[in-house]
Structure formats: structure tokens, C-alpha cells
Amino acid sequence: MLALGLASCAHVGEDQLSHPLAGKVWNVSQQRFIEPGVLAQQTSEARFVLLGEIHDNRMHHDIQATLLQQIAQSGRRPALVMEQYDRDQQGKLDDVLNSSQPFGDKLKALGDLMRKGWEWQAYEPLLSLALQYGLPVVAANLSREELRVVSRQGFGALGTGEDERLALETVWTPERQERLARDIYDGHCGKVPQHVVDAIAKAQRARDAVMADTMLRFADKGAVAIIGSGHARRDMAVPLYIAARAPQAVLISVGMMQVDTSQNPAAYANGPLGQMFDYVWFTPRVSRRVNPCDTIPAAPATSPAPPGLKQQS
Template sequence: MTRVRFAAAAALSLALSSPALATPPLPEAWQSTLNRDNPLVGKIWSVGKQAFVTPEALAGDIASARFVLAGETHDNADHHLRQAWIVSALTEAGRKPAVVFEMISADEAGALKSYLAGTPKNASAMGKALKWKERGWPDWAMYQPIADAALAAGLPMAPGDLSRETVKRFRKEGLGALGKGIAESWGLETPLPAAGQETLKQDLRDGHCGLLPEPAVEAMVPVQRARDASFADGLIANATADGAVLIAGRGHVRGDMAVPWYLRARAPEASIRIVAMVEAEQGQSDPADYLPAPGVYDYLWFTPKAERPDKCEELKARFGKKS
């Protein structure tokens, strides 16, 4: 996109945006430090309208959807603050959706229920109750604003992921690890489109920095598909009259192969909105550069990039020790 077209799209954004709603205040300061000077930072790009929209317009649109999928980069605190904003914006619009978390597996369902039964005033101790740190997720303080927003509005919260035992059993049992009839009811016996299948494989390769042998990639595909189907089931099973929100990694909310694919198969009448939190990269100021494929997301919400160690170097060191 040329600069002229980019500017024109920005100028038209108000005219093209959805009906605005009163919304909660946005976070006052960025938590992440890299690429704050990228002109995209803080802006929301509507993929369908090919224009920037205001937070109020975004709130107006997602308030009409049964399922809202908010995709993140796990260790970016700004992404979680905007996920919390989405939850609050929905409640201010009069919605009371359930909030389903990728990060909470079926193993923690009892602990989550017990914690919520204590009617906590905030979620400060929720991470400890769910063994958040022990299970390897980024600092609970990053995720707490989402849970606090849900608690403040009295929204139900629910796990989305498979149990650890189920994932282990996949090695021997494949889809049978889910239990009788589950794979069929979740849509897992229907193959992904060829492009989606290959994209999923490439994501697994890239996510492991090209270090996995191809048989290992092939073995991980059904597990990854089952996790996406589990998240979709969590949304359907826990949805209130006002639907549900998913908090998950950005790859899990891709419309072409992940959670939305299973939702459309099982609930074709349900409206879905996909909001992807995206880290702005140095020298990339065209929103089109951040779309991996057409129809993957409905909105891109740009933030600075979080500082992090080189994951591939860490993986290389880990694989080297194992070898």
C-alpha cells in the first residue's frame, strides 16, 4: 500500500467504522518497549473495511458477535491489557459472555471452580491457585487484568485446553485419546483444507525453529488440531446467552485452520469476530504485511514489541543437550 492510499484509508476510517459505543478507558502507557515509533502502534485495522477504526467502533462490532476471539503473543503485557479491555467493553455494552482461557486446561477446572466459589474481589491469587508459574506461562500479573475484568462483571471463566494426560495419550491412541465419539463430534475426522494443513505444519516447524524432524511435526498436527477443537468446544459448552470470549495465542484464532474453523463447522449460524493483537515490526508500516493469509483475522490491533530472549537459541541449546 502506498503512503497516499495508507493516509486515505486512515481518513476514511470514521466514515466506514461500525456504530460507536461508550467504552472503558484504554491503558495509559505501553508496557512493551520495542518499535514504539512505528506509525501503526495503537491503531486498529479492520481487515474487511481496509481502514483504521476507533476503539469505539471495534466495541460496537464485537458486541454483536456471539463468539469473540482475542489472539495474543503470550509474553506481551500490552496484548493482555487489550484483551481485558475487550472483556470490559463487552460488559459495558450490556453483554455477559463467558471467558475461556487457552492457558487453563481441564486439569485445573476444579481449582478454578474452587477459587471462584470463594467470591474473590480480585484475581491476585488466581495464578497461584491454578499453578500458573509451575505450568510455564508468563507472569500471572500479565493475565490478571483479564481475570479482574471478568470478576468485576461477574462473568463465568472456564478452561479451554485438553488435560495433560489426554495429550500424553495421543502418542499411542491418536484421536482415540479424546474418548468415544469426541473426535467426530468436534469435527476432527474432517480433514483441514490442504492449505490449512500445510500452514499448520509450517507453524509447528517455525515454532520449533526448524529443529523438529518431519515425523515429529506430523505427530504434532493431530494434537494441535485437537487443542483448537477443544478451545472451540470450551466456547460452545460454556457460552452464556451472550456467548463467549476466547483468550488464546494468535495462531489459535486463525480463521483458516484453527478455532474458528471448528466453530463454523459446529455452530454455522453463530457470528464470530477475531481480534488479533499484533506486535509492530521495525520498518513495516503497511497493515497488509501482518496478514498471513486472506480471511485470517477481522481486526489487527497494533502494539509495541516486547523484549525477549532469542527463543531459537534457547531451543538449540535444549535440543543440543538432549542429543
């Protein structure tokens, strides 16, 4: 039986803990709840597993570690593919993994390599499991400099022919572009102008395609991706690029979602473009001391909003 203690998550209100969906797992295609152990079995058998998180929700990291342990205990040794490391760090990661340092020193070295801004202690259980079971730890993110160049120059900055190889245009549609623009605009609290939305959208698409490419490099033994929930979406993110390039591969996308006022699981699992995840694992919502919207400077009043969106004041 697979279980997690909801009360272990810090900064969670009692109303969140008592929410009817908190702690439940929803099978999106079958429109029913399943036991967490059933999901663990499914992920143990899939070639590619995407575990989409809210980065500052510790419970999501607990779930990821629990599922990764179940996969490793089944006898499989997939790559642990992590958004939290940039591609240009892979050599240093390999040096640590291949070193003769004691376990604790290796773990600390892996934590030290994680870029500032990530709370590496939240990922320590995952890295510990990777060391324990001998799993490759693989950097999946574009570096900040790569993202800057792509956002300004487009996908050609990834290299000659890379846009075609990565299926960047193959999977894309005007509907997906409109949805992505809306999500970026809303995610930045309506404080970003059109040209910034366009730049972020390019960077987001490039990251998704590169993350998919990273996972496909480990098609023989499989890969488990630790990524933000937005990257795990079937309707417009990493799974699209994997499906375009490896249509026969068995892929499972798990979205960990924080509950809100709705008690209808389908309201969380289905978006305007269709099914977002294969499974949704509901958790309480973490309270933030600072409203993220307060940290984003307002866009100039003359900056137009993305098409179909009303510019917020």
C-alpha cells in the same frame, strides 16, 4: 473513546513506538483502519469473541482487558474462556469462584491455579473483571498428559466418536496440514524433525477443536476467549471448528500483532490460506532478553524436514 497508552509496555524500543501501524486497528475484510471504539462495539455484539495474543506482550493483555470490560459494561455476561487453564482444573476454578472468600483472596487463588509457565500477573486484570462482573472462568486447554496421548495415539485418544463430534476431520485439508506443518517447523526455528512436527500438529488441532467446543458450551450467553493468536486464526484454528458446528453464530476474531519492518497492514492480516483475522490490532514488539531459538536443541542432522521445507543446519 477507547484508548491505550503505548508507552506503558515494558522493553519496547522507541522505533517500535513510532512505527506508523502501532496502536492502530485494521478491519481486514474492509481493508481500512477503524477506531478502537468501533471494534469494542463490534465485540460487544458478537456471540463469540476470540482475542488472540502474543503471550508475553503485556500490551496485548491490556487490550484484552479493555475489550472485556466494554463487553461487560454493555450488559452482557459471557464466559471468560482461557487457554491458560487446563480442563482438569475446572473443578478447582469453580470451587474458588463459588467460595465465600474475599475478592482479593479469590483473585490470588485463581492466580495460584494457573500452571507454571504462565505469567499470571499479566492475566490478573482479566480475572479481576471476571470476579467483578460475575463471569464464569472456564478452562479451555488440554492437559499436558492429554496432549502427550493425543500426539502419540491420534484423535481417538479424545474418546469414542470425539473426532467426528469436534469436526476435526470435517474442517481439515491437505493445504491446511501443509501450512500448519510449516508454521510449526518455522516456529521451532527449524530444529524439529518430521515426526515431532506431526505430533505437535495433532496436539495443536486437538487443542483448537477442544477450545471451540468449550466456547460452544456457552452459546446462550456467549464467550470471550483469551488464547494465543495462532489459535484465533480463521483460516486454520478455533474459528473453523465453531463455524463447522454453529454456522449461524456471530464470531469475531481479533489478532494482536507485533509490528515489524513492514508498514503494509494487509501483509500482517492475510496469510497463504486467506484472511487470518477479522481485525488486527497492531502493537509494538516486545524485546526478549533470550532468543527463543537458543533454547531449542537442534534436531539430528539426519532428521528430514517437513515436505517442501529445507532442513536448516
